[in-house]
Amino acid sequence: MNAKPKLLTVMDVIAGVMFVTAVALVFFYAPLERVMGLVQKVFYFHVASAWIGMLAFAVAAFYGVLYLVKKDARYDRVELAAVEIGIVFAFITIVTGSIWARPIWNAWWTWDPRLTTATVMELVYFAYLMLRSGIEEPERRARFGAVYAIIGFLSVPLTFFSIRLFRTIHPVVIGSNDPGAEGAFDMTPKMTQTFMFSLLTFTVGFVTLLWHRVRLGALSDKVEQLKLKLQS
Amino acid sequence: MNGFAPFMRALSAVVWKDLRAEWRSRELLSAMLVFALLVILIFNFALELESSVRANVTAGVLWVTFTFAGQLGLNRSMAVEKDRGCLDGLLLAPVDRAAIYLGKTLANWVFMLLVAVIVLPIYSVLYNTNLFIPGLLLTILLGSEGYVAVGTLLSSMAVQARTRDILLPILLFPVAIPVVIAAVKATGGYLQGLDITEILPWLNLLITYDVVFTAVAFMVFDSVVEE
Amino acid sequence: MEGPANTLSYFIAGYGVIFGVLAFYIGSLIVRWRNLKQDETMLAELEKKEQAE
Numbered sequence: 157m158n159a160k161p162k163l164l165t166v167m168d169v170i171a172g173v174m175f176v177t178a179v180a181l182v183f184f185y186a187p188l189e190r191v192m193g194l195v196q197k198v199f200y201f202h203v204a205s206a207w208i209g210m211l212a213f214a215v216a217a218f219y220g221v222l223y224l225v226k227k228d229a230r231y232d233r234v235e236l237a238a239v240e241i242g243i244v245f246a247f248i249t250i251v252t253g254s255i256w257a258r259p260i261w262n263a264w265w266t267w268d269p270r271l272t273t274a275t276v277m278e279l280v281y282f283a284y285l286m287l288r289s290g291i292e293e294p295e296r297r298a299r300f301g302a303v304y305a306i307i308g309f310l311s312v313p314l315t316f317f318s319i320r321l322f323r324t325i326h327p328v329v330i331g332s333n334d335p336g337a338e339g340a341f342d343m344t345p346k347m348t349q350t351f352m353f354s355l356l357t358f359t360v361g362f363v364t365l366l367w368h369r370v371r372l373g374a375l376s377d378k379v380e381q382l383k384l385k386l387q388s
Numbered sequence: 389m390n391g392f393a394p395f396m397r398a399l400s401a402v403v404w405k406d407l408r409a410e411w412r413s414r415e416l417l418s419a420m421l422v423f424a425l426l427v428i429l430i431f432n433f434a435l436e437l438e439s440s441v442r443a444n445v446t447a448g449v450l451w452v453t454f455t456f457a458g459q460l461g462l463n464r465s466m467a468v469e470k471d472r473g474c475l476d477g478l479l480l481a482p483v484d485r486a487a488i489y490l491g492k493t494l495a496n497w498v499f500m501l502l503v504a505v506i507v508l509p510i511y512s513v514l515y516n517t518n519l520f521i522p523g524l525l526l527t528i529l530l531g532s533e534g535y536v537a538v539g540t541l542l543s544s545m546a547v548q549a550r551t552r553d554i555l556l557p558i559l560l561f562p563v564a565i566p567v568v569i570a571a572v573k574a575t576g577g578y579l580q581g582l583d584i585t586e587i588l589p590w591l592n593l594l595i596t597y598d599v600v601f602t603a604v605a606f607m608v609f610d611s612v613v614e615e
Numbered sequence: 616m617e618g619p620a621n622t623l624s625y626f627i628a629g630y631g632v633i634f635g636v637l638a639f640y641i642g643s644l645i646v647r648w649r650n651l652k653q654d655e656t657m658l659a660e661l662e663k664k665e666q667a668e
Contacts, residue, residue, distance in 0.1 A: 202629070247636060251636075286558055287546075292550065300612065306604065307541070311565070382658040386665070
């Protein structure tokens with residue numbers, strides 16, 4: 157694990173080039189939206205971040221299950237790495253969505269199911285990190301983390317469903333909270349291309365970041381073991 | 389170890405142990421009850437709950453009271469086990485861990501329901517509202533089951549952490565949000581006398597939550613108490 | 616039909632946040648990696664010394 161794998165360097169380059177390309181596409185290739193203007197362009201990276209957030213938490217839950225079955229510390233490292241990256245992208249999603257909503261919905265925030273679920277999800281994974289930081293013993297920390305990653309991930313769809321039900325039964329306060337109703341637009345082919353490329357770029361970027369974070373976790377475990385060895 | 393009869397014996401032993409210990413000390417229930425009444429008292433001033441209480445406010449107040457009191461009880465019931473070394477004793481006993489989980493969950497459920505049984509009539513008298521609607525009682529039954537199913541699992545993790553006193557609500561509340569929303573809406577629906585077709589989606593949601601989380605907690609509890 | 620709304624500042628804010636947060640996260644990964652590497656070499660040296668004694 158000491159030498160950086162060649163494949164990872166290759167992925168770094170690919171992810172970097174793709175990211176620059178995606179930014180160029182968003183800025184110069186994608187057409188200006190007729191009504192919303194420039195702020196609509198936030199949408200490409202906003203949705204891509206949301207996708208990575210969900211993907212990361214799903215990966216974390218999956219590796220949580222794997223850890224509980226196999227009890228291998230490597231799975232725990234992937235799980236923690238995925239949660240951390242998921243928190244970063246969920247945060248980007250919430251903030252960029254809020255910035256988009258200000259000119260379009262005329263409010264920074266609405267209690268829309270998607271927004272609320274994203275926030276609850278963020279809180280679940282903050283709780284995950286707090287749980288881990290409260291436990292010193294690595295093996296137990298890994299077990300508890302895995303259990304909470306599974307429970308947290310299962311609760312997300314139920315939260316979304318319950319808030320959506322809450323909204324459809326209740327009248328909506330500020331305009332219509334469904335972006336399908338307000339702030340919706342038809343995608344032109346160029347927009348679709350840019351959007352698809354952004355999704356792909358973020359997915360590649362996620363895998364690359366995950367790999368780096370897993371290596372960091374491995375190094376951190378190694379240092380922790382060295383410390384313990386020296387203490388005894 | 390893996391028969392149905394021994395499983396049930398272990399389960400009822402755990403439940404009885406909890407209930408008898410509580411019957412002798414009464415410290416958990418009395419704390420939960422006093423706390424619940426204090427929460428209602430605070431809400432009275434914070435929201436000015438006059439005689440014309442709106443049904444949805446009542447539902448919200450009731451569920452905030454139950455979830456807070458329940459959280460208190462969950463934390464305490466596990467902390468006691470841990471401090472007195474009862475948890476280790478239980479785990480050493482040759483019984484299925486799942487039976488211990490179900491037993492603790494049942495006992496916690498009973499405590500939450502007892503709090504509800506006492507709080508409901510008091511609330512009815514204080515605010516002159518009739519809370520004895522069969523559907524509402526069913527909602528409390530379903531809502532508190534989902535809450536203690538997750539809460540028992542998470543509290544057995546929280547008590548083993550360094551930050552145990554503050555950890556449980558932080559772990560429990562975000563994942564318990566679906567239960568709270570569904571229970572509040574169903575309770576409000578019954579209080580407003582809404583048609584059953586409008587309440588049914590919430591009850592279905594509660595049942596889904598109960599089934600999913602009881603099953604998952606049942607399966608993963610083993611890895612929470614493993615030494 | 617009026618032209619597109621002028622939302623340039625929100626556009627800049629949006630991408631500013633995206634680039635800022637990503638840069639911050641990648642930076643934190645690099646810093647943590649460096650610190651751990653330092654710790655590792657230091658601990659390895661300590662271990663060697665101990666073995667020599």
